[in-house]
Amino acid sequence: MSQTIASLLLARRDDDHLAVVDRNRQLTWAEHVAASARCANWLLATRSVGSTAPFHVGLLMGNAVAHSVWLGGTALAGAVAVGLNATRSVAELVRDARHADVERIIAGPAHAELAEALASEGFTVHRIDAPDFSESVHAMASTPPDVVVEPDDLFMLIFTSGTTSAPKAVRCSHGRICGSGAMLPLMLELTAADTAYVSMPLFHSNAIIAGWTPMLAVGGTIALPGRFSASGFLDDVRTFGATYANYVGKALAHILATPARSDDGDNPLRVVFGNEASDRDIARFSHRFDCRVVDGYGSTEGGIACLRTPETPRGSLGIGMGDIHVLDPETGRDCAVAQIDAAGRLRNATAAIGELVRVDSDGGFEGYWRNEEADRERVRGGHFHSGDLAYRDAAGFLYFAGRISEWLRVDGENLAAAPIERVLADHHDVITAAVVAVPDMDAGDQLLAALQVADPQAFDVRAFDAWLQVRGDLSAKARPRFVRLATSLPQTATNKVDRRALGVQGWNTSDLIWWRPGRDDAWRALDNADRTDLDKRVADRLGRDVEDHDGGSPA
Numbered sequence: 001m002s003q004t005i006a007s008l009l010l011a012r013r014d015d016d017h018l019a020v021v022d023r024n025r026q027l028t029w030a031e032h033v034a035a036s037a038r039c040a041n042w043l044l045a046t047r048s049v050g051s052t053a054p055f056h057v058g059l060l061m062g063n064a065v066a067h068s069v070w071l072g073g074t075a076l077a078g079a080v081a082v083g084l085n086a087t088r089s090v091a092e093l094v095r096d097a098r099h100a101d102v103e104r105i106i107a108g109p110a111h112a113e114l115a116e117a118l119a120s121e122g123f124t125v126h127r128i129d130a131p132d133f134s135e136s137v138h139a140m141a142s143t144p145p146d147v148v149v150e151p152d153d154l155f156m157l158i159f160t161s162g163t164t165s166a167p168k169a170v171r172c173s174h175g176r177i178c179g180s181g182a183m184l185p186l187m188l189e190l191t192a193a194d195t196a197y198v199s200m201p202l203f204h205s206n207a208i209i210a211g212w213t214p215m216l217a218v219g220g221t222i223a224l225p226g227r228f229s230a231s232g233f234l235d236d237v238r239t240f241g242a243t244y245a246n247y248v249g250k251a252l253a254h255i256l257a258t259p260a261r262s263d264d265g266d267n268p269l270r271v272v273f274g275n276e277a278s279d280r281d282i283a284r285f286s287h288r289f290d291c292r293v294v295d296g297y298g299s300t301e302g303g304i305a306c307l308r309t310p311e312t313p314r315g316s317l318g319i320g321m322g323d324i325h326v327l328d329p330e331t332g333r334d335c336a337v338a339q340i341d342a343a344g345r346l347r348n349a350t351a352a353i354g355e356l357v358r359v360d361s362d363g364g365f366e367g368y369w370r371n372e373e374a375d376r377e378r379v380r381g382g383h384f385h386s387g388d389l390a391y392r393d394a395a396g397f398l399y400f401a402g403r404i405s406e407w408l409r410v411d412g413e414n415l416a417a418a419p420i421e422r423v424l425a426d427h428h429d430v431i432t433a434a435v436v437a438v439p440d441m442d443a444g445d446q447l448l449a450a451l452q453v454a455d456p457q458a459f460d461v462r463a464f465d466a467w468l469q470v471r472g473d474l475s476a477k478a479r480p481r482f483v484r485l486a487t488s489l490p491q492t493a494t495n496k497v498d499r500r501a502l503g504v505q506g507w508n509t510s511d512l513i514w515w516r517p518g519r520d521d522a523w524r525a526l527d528n529a530d531r532t533d534l535d536k537r538v539a540d541r542l543g544r545d546v547e548d549h550d551g552g553s554p555a
Contacts, residue, residue, distance in 0.1 A: 002151035003182070004174035005075035008216050009033050010144060015219055017192055021240065022224040025065045029219060032069060034142035039073025041140040044147070047103075054101040055079040056157065058123075059203065060086055060093075060115065061108035063224040066128050067202050068212065070106050075174070078147040080154045082169070083203025086110075087493040090117040097123060100157050100169050100369055110226075151175030157369050158205045160300050161492045169369035170300045172205070176364055180302075181213025187307075188271050188294065190244060192219040197242035197269075199228040200251070204494050205300040210246035210273055220244075228495065230254035234289070237267050247274035249495030250432050252281045256288070257431045257454070265290035276496070278425055279314045297400065303363035303384035304356055306398055315344060315422055316397040317390070323360035326352075326392050329404060338391040338399065345473050346399075346419060352391040353401050353416050358384040389416050406499065408437045409444045410477045420447070423473045424480075427464060429453055432489060434497040438482060438506045439538045449480035450502050456485035461514040461523050476519060482526070486511040507531055 012019070015029035027035060043057065057079050061067040074081040082100045084093060093114065097105065102123065107115035109129040119125040126133050155174045159167040184190065198211035202224075215222045223240035225232070233255050237245065251274070269291040275298055277285070282293045297306035297317040308318035326335045335354035339347040346352065363384040368374045378385055389401035401416035408415040417435045424433035432452040437445035453459045461483050468479055490501035507513055513526040 002175045003178040003217075004149045004151055004153070005072070005155050005178060005213070005216070006078075006144075006147075006149040006174070008178060008213075009036060009072050009076060012216070012219060013144070017219055018221045019215075019219075020065050020068045020222045020224065022064045023226065027065060027069070032072060033144065035069045036072030036076055037142050037144040038137055038140040039070055040076035040079075040145050040147070041143075042137045043073060043077040043079055044145055045140065051103075053103055056082050056100055056102050058082045058084045058097050058100070058102040058105035060084040060105055060111050060118075061128075061202070062086070062110050062226045063198060063202050063207070064108065064226060065224065066108060068222060068224065070128075071202070071208075071212070075149065075155060076144050076147065078149050078153065080157060082157045083159060083201075083208075085159060085167075085201070085203050085493050086114060090114065090121075093118060094121050094123075096159060096167065096169070149174060151178070156208065158203070158208070158300050161204070161494050161496050168371055168374055170205070171366040171369055172208075172300075173366055176302065176366060177209060177213055178217070179364075180209045181217045184210060184214045184273065185218045188214075188244065188273055190214055190218055190220060190271075194218070194243045194270075195221040195223050195241050195268075197223045197225070197237055197240055197245040199225050199233070199236070200246055200248055200274075200495075201227070201493050204248070206246060206248035206274065206494065231258050233258075234261075234264060234267060237269050241268050243268050243270045245269060245272045247272060247277070247495075249276050250491070250497065251495045252277045252285045252293070253432050254495065256281060256284055260288060264288050267291075278422065280426060297398075299386070299388075301365050301378065303365045303378070304358050304386050304388075305363075313344075313393070313395075313397055316393070316399050318398065319396060320356075320358075320398055322358050322363060324398065325357050325359055326354040326390050326398070327357045328354045335391065338393045340393055343471075343473070346391065349391070349416065349419070350414060353389050353414075354391070355404060356386040356388045356390045356398070358386075389418070406436075408435070408447060410440070410447060411444065413477055415447075415478055420449075420474060420478050423468070423471065424449055424451065426471075427467060429459060429464075432497065434489060434499060434502060435480065436499055436503045436506075438503075439541065441534075441537045441541065443541075446482065447478070447480040448482035448484060448502070448506065450484040450486070450489050450497070452487065452489050453485055454487070456487065456512045459485050461485075465523065481519070482507060482513055482515045483523075484509065484511050484513045507534060 012029035013033040019027050019029040019032040057074050059081050082102050104124040107127050115125045151174050155177050156172045157169040159169050196211050196215045198207050200207040225236050271292045273294045275296050277295045286293045305321045306317040312318045336351040338352040362379045387404050391399050400418045402418040406417040420435045421433045430451050434450045436448050438448045440446045490498040514523050515526050
């Protein structure tokens with residue numbers, strides 16, 4: 001019989017092993033279940049009699065014991081937890097909460113201003129640090145309510161990261177979350193003796209599926225540091241005695257960018273699991289911190305998953321789980337097998353790159369909340385369309401090539417962003433690389449490479465371009481015409497580069513930008529006169545009006 005989050009919690013009601021710890025508080029599993037039961041009983045007791053609205057509870061908290069307790073409380077009450085991203089603006093949070101039909105919001109002390117703003121927008125908001133609220137919850141019975149929760153019932157609505165489009169609320173049932181949470185301990189050999197360092201935000205699927213639920217399933221310990229900190233990572237791992245950690249996005253790159261110490265390998269960390277790390281970062285992280293790093297491919301929606309095996313070539317996602325195809329988005333036919341030379345260069349990108357599609361099922365995708373159009377786009381003819389571009393080599397290994405929305409068209413040729421980014425990120429001075437399209441003066445796109453580096457002023461763009469030419473990985477069209485240098489790039493709360501922000505900003509940013517006016521021209525720093533001229537030329541192409549720049553102006 002499939003498990004639910006509620007049944008996993010109830011199985012731990014007499015367990016005195018340490019369940020969850022943050023910087024100020026800790027609970028055993030028995031105490032956790034009792035605290036979650038009080039939250040569940042409070043939710044049920046204070047709900048409007050006869051309410052027909054969805055029983056959706058917004059959680060606006062950092063990674064702390066209280067967040068874990070309220071996740072358990074919503075599960076035991078048969079309610080649906082809605083993960084609210086505190087890094088979004090008030091207007092965006094209002095949109096998210098209304099879209100997800102949030103009935104009330106439980107807010108942590110770190111988000112007092114957001115809580116007040118949401119209350120002024122008509123939401124019922126409860127602050128967990130408010131004495132009256134805390135006392136009313138603590139007065140509830142610590143016995144779990146008699147609520148039947150089924151595996152198909154919704155546990156959470158989790159918003160997508162929104163790196164390329166507006167976030168969508170993904171339906172995540174108890175059965176799906178429990179199934180994924182039970183698989184990881186088997187794959188990573190996690191037991192009750194392990195402590196998971198969960199610094200990725202608990203409003204996102206990575207923390208829930210790869211951090212919180214696996215420890216609930218095995219009865220291990222969940223260490224919650226509040227938020228992710230690259231500089232504080234190693235100290236936290238040692239303080240909490242973490243043997244396992246999860247990550248998403250560029251987290252490993254950010255940690256590796258901190259100064260190395262001779263004793264970095266002296267730590268309890270045994271295994272790290274996540275997705276979107278580069279091969280270089282996986283190897284460097286494993287060596288520096290003396291641990292095993294397992295990187296996979298997956299999304300909040302589910303649908304398609306890939307895992308790397310020991311035989312997986314450099315740069316590959318691994319082998320797809322299920323009947324996974326790479327299909328031409330226009331014809332729906334299988335793309336050509338990728339021709340990859342000895343240097344790892346893709347020689348037939350136009351023919352080989354297509355969309356990752358699972359054709360044997362929908363891969364467990366449960367749909368978006370109130371977004372039938374997006375549902376139809378994701379599942380067509382019983383096939384799950386990931387929206388991700390990829391290519392497959394002769395041995396069946398898959399390689400990520402970006403999102404369909406990230407197709408770049410330069411001089412009449414379609415280019416995928418991810419293979420270009422992998423090459424740029426191989427440079428020893430580059431921490432993170434992202435490629436976006438900016439308008440060409442005549443037609444199509446030109447490439448802007450946004451690079452996170454330690455010192456933008458000291459970075460030698462000419463030497464970087466010469467390095468690219470010597471490598472020979474990129475065609476002339478795939479080499480960037482604009483290079484944006486910064487110590488940090490716009491990113492989401494899940495450590496993913498915010499390509500939407502980069503694309504909107506283009507060359508209109510206060511960051512240092514180098515450019516080549518023509519493909520064969522010399523590199524020079526972009527100034528405000530250049531920005532004004534570029535804006536006017538693009539506006540002339542598109543029939544718009546622009547104003548002169550009077551200084552570096554972030555969009």
